[in-house]
Amino acid sequence: MASHHRGRIPSYLATAAALLLAFLLPPLASSQSQWQNCDDKTSMFTQNSTYQANIQALSTTLPKNASSSRTLFAFASIGTVPDIVYALALCRGDANASTCGTCVSNGFKGAQQLCPYNKVAAVYEDHCYVGFSNKNILSPTGGDNNALILMNTQNVTEPVKEVFNTAVGILLNATAEYAATNSSRRFGTGEKGFETIDKGKPKIYGVAQCRPDMAPTDCRSCLGNIIADMPQYLSGRQGGRILGLQCNYRYEQYPFFTGPSLLQLPAPSVGEAPSPAPDNVTPPPVRGGGTRNGTVRILAIALPIVVAILAAVVICFCLWRRKSKPAALKASLSYPKNPEDIQSIDSLILDLSTLRAATDNFDESNKLGEGGFGVVYKGIIPNNEEIAVKRLSQSSGQGIEELKNELVLVAKLQHKNLVRLLGVCLEEQEKLLVYEYMPNKSLDTILFDPDRRSQLDWGKRFRIVNGIARGLQYLHEDSQLKIIHRDLKASNVLLDSDFNPKISDFGLARLFGSDQSHDITNRVVGTYGYMSPEYAMRGNYSIKSDVFSFGVLILEIVTGKRNSVAYDSEQAVDLLSLVWEHWTMGTIVGIMDSSMTSHSPGDQMLKCAHIGLLCVQEDPADRPMMSVVTVMLSSSTVSLQAPSRPAFCIQKSGMNYSGMHTDPYPGVSHPTSRSPMSPNEVSITELEPR
Structure with missing residues (x-):
């Protein structure tokens, strides 16, 4: 097998360091072949260094993440500069989970054998490839820009x-x-x-x-x-x-x-290209005279033209009918002038007649929940797929901005731990959003229900924590878009039939640029108890604001207690204070949810509480990235630093939380007043920053 370097740097590689050419092995042997691309121009790491340990940690988590992903893709980072490692893995689209996991695992092993001590390396196999670097390989300037050409x-x-x-x-x-x-x-x-x-x-x-x-x-x-x-x-x-x-x-x-x-x-048919007629073939005689022959010739020429014109008219009419509704929708919503946004919205347009038939014309028997925005109905579309249809209130003009925001963002997001938005309909004054149906509704309806909380054993709860972490990591780091959710809470986590979590409600989400780290708003919206202090007090939000909300959510899942309730303790008022008090006293196991502590691994529960406290640190810089959180959750060898006293969001007096949240698809939230959060957690709390 011969190899040589390609001399010309192609246009699609902005900062290519090198490009290798190699020949394919025969088909029978190629399935076991690996091809490496080692960047020798970057600095090297030493044996038993922190950088090597970080690669080892990623080699444990990425095979699992890639094989369990619907898209067979995973991206993660671990560590801090100068030892931070970014890694990605992508399996071929036809691979199954087992093949994908094995391939990615072999790819990491191959990288460490074929590119020993290279900080930047990529290994390709038939069914997957793996790459890691000390720079963000998803960013335009930090990616591994080498390409490998293989030829028979x-x-x-x-x-x-x-x-x-x-x-x-x-x-x-x-x-x-x-x-x-x-x-x-x-x-x-x-x-x-x-x-x-x-x-x-x-x-x-x-x-x-x-x-x-x-x-x-x-x-x-x-x-x-x-x-x-x-x-x-x-x-x-x-x-x-x-x-x-x-x-x-x-x-x-x-x-x-x-x-x-x-x-x-298909291959071109033999008769597609005209062939000259042989010289010895005489045309057949024409019967009926020259006039008939001329008429036939005219018809032979004219008929195809007429048919073509009619076909073109029919096609244009169908296209116009098909595009008229999306065009009206775009005009009514005044979407951003980004062609990608418009194109992604077009595929979500649904007919009102289809949704009426699916829900029996929004019959009361199909009602799943009701909130300040309107009602959610269960429906079944013709292919027997179950859906949830959110019918926004016709009498309220609120929510259109949140609806636009969710459409533009969710249409671009694809992850197994994000709820899928299947469609939208704006006909006859109706505002309808269609989601995948989640049989177990939202997390809070089970977690905080004394009669149902026992359904969530520790195995399910740990899977829920992991799923939420991976969904947030995708929003913050793995997606091409950087999304800040801004309203992560138990009622915005939906559960499928197997209790797998899916993050919902992107009505308040914000899109960040690739180089943007934070932003400031004059309109603080969200939910008390889940807001980070810098956001609640100063309107300053970032991905670390979501990390804070995730930390609160972990502590709720572990303890089974709402963060919004005052607990009996001489020093503790809210959930964060209560957990911190027991943490410092070494009695943290005592406040774990009693419905699942008897047969649960205490060390794993303790680790989750530890991670939750790290996520609610007062200084955003002290909170971990979500990619680091996923590594913490999946690895038994990563050591966790000791948490400091967490930030406290003091609840206003007079709040009543007697009601249960009844909206399983929060989707688009509506600020109904300037008062504190309502009992059912549907409305958005609005604060004026100091």
Whole structure:
């Protein structure tokens, strides 16, 4: 197997340090092959160093995170500068969870063997790739910009080379377009036939894939740039691939992926190209005279034209009808002028008639909950999928800004621990949001119910904590967008039939730029008890504000107590004070939820309480990143620093929490007054910053 460096730096690699060329191994051996890309121009780490320990910690968590992710993608970071390590793993879209986990685990092992002590490295296998760096490899300036080109040593025969190259180009462009625009996994497969003289119509098989957190335009641009390099490096090769951390593609003359092709492009038929008639063939005689012959010729020419015009008119009419509703929706909501936002909204438009049929015209028997915004109904759409339809109150003009915000953001977010927004409808003065149906409603309806809390054993609670942490990590660090939720609480965590958590309600969420760390607002909205002190008092919010809310939520899950209730203690008033008092006294186990402490691992519960206290530190800089929290939760070897006295948010007197929250889909919240939070936690607390 030969290799050499490619001399030209391609346009899609902004700061490429090097690019390796290698040849593919034969198909039978390639499944066990690894290809590495080691950046020797960066500094190296030493054996048994903190940097190496951080890589080891990530090699434990990332295989699990990637294999359990719906998109088979995981990104995490651990440590602090100069020993911080960023790592990502992406499995091929057709891999199953077992194959993905094993592949990522082998990738980490291969990286440490093939790139020993390199701070920046990437290892590629047939079913996955793994990369790590001391810079954020998801950012435009910090990513690993090396790409690896692999090519088959065998060429196609010269007579069909041009046809073969054309077929490969068509196939790769089609699969790239499918991966970018038609797949939430940013993954596409396809096959295309091509004609040969002596071998009939063989096929070419292709795969195109991007990181699933990339926007469609970014994915298409990345794939388009590497496909543009195909003529220079892979022309006439029977197979080849270009592998990068942002996107990759591969084609072969044999099916190398699992399952049927998502795209099937046929070979051109034999009769497509006109062929000259042989000289010895005489046209058949025409009967009926020249006039009839002329009429036939005119009809033969005119009829196809008329049919084509009519078809064009019908198509244009259908497109106009299809786009008229999205256009009206965009105008009524005054969306931002970002084409990506508009394109992502179009796919969410639903017909009012469909939702009326699904909910039996919003029958009372299908009501799931009710709040200040309106009512939530259960529905069943024609494919028997259960949905939850939030019907915003027609008499209230509140909520349209939150609705716009949620549509633009949630349409771009895809993670198993975020609730899926399935559609929206704004017809006949109706404002309807459609979500995936969550049978167990919201976390607070079980956690704080004396009769139901026993359903949440420690195994379920720990899974809920992990799921919320991963969802927040995706919002803060793994998604291409940096999202601050601003209203994380128990009633905004929904539970599916297996008690897996999904974060909901993005009506108050805020989008940050990649280099933005915090912002200040004059309108503080959220829920008492979950707000960080810097946000509640000064309107200053950041990802660390969400970390504070997550810490409060952990302590509620561990103790089974609401943070908004005053507890009997000489020194403690609220939940944070109560937990801190027992922590300093060494009696923390005594306030764990008694409904699940008898058969639960005390050390794991203690660790969760410890992490919760770290997340509610008064100084935002002392609170950990969510990627660090996920490592803490999953690793038994990571040592936790001692927490300091947490920040306290003193509750106003006179608050009554006698009611239960009845809205299982908070989606869009509405500030109904300037008073403290209402008993059912549906309304938004508004504070004037001091």
